[in-house]
Amino acid sequence: MDKKTYYVTVNTGEVLDSKENINYDFEIMADQEELDQLQELFEETDNTSQNSYGTSYVPWRVYYNNEANEDYDYYLTEVYRMIHKLGTQETRKHIESMHILENGI
Template identity: 35%
Template sequence: MTESKRTYYVGIASGEISTSSTDSPWDFQIEATNDEIVKLREVFDQNYSTDWQAFFRAHVPYLQYHYDRPNDAYDKNLQLSYKLIHELGNEETKAHIEKMGILDWKYEDVEE
């Protein structure tokens, strides 16, 4: 039995996924199953974690910032977020993400 898809509204900066378009600001509309939402939520949670790692790392003055692993991980997770939203998005969402050019970034080890 296939799981039915529902409409969700996603806020990238806040990491919010909502079924209501009026509860909070949102960036993209998607159609997803519960399993797909769980996967997107895991990616958002990882973004949150790597964002905190980068914050704490920024307060260590003797480490050169441009060799920082949390920044790379955050960028890769952000790209994965956009990739998943693109796959699940409506036509307007897909067109907007394609126009952004974020899917053109080259990270060989970006995994779903």
């Protein structure tokens, strides 16, 4: 499959094929299958984010001792791992500078 350039905004989970009129975080090169995988990771991140939000009101639950938060962290890390894999040289360098993938790329 042919790879195209896409522009990714992690906070909103957007992946667009044009950088016109948007602020984007990262530039990637992906084929349709890779793009679908990234979209699925964003969906899982969103789902787990909603689950962890429901537990944020419980003051005695520590963030790191909460399965919903662990799931969210896992999927968000996988999003960054996929963006790193598909990213341009600048994108990969930026993600590496964030130290978010310390357990391997």
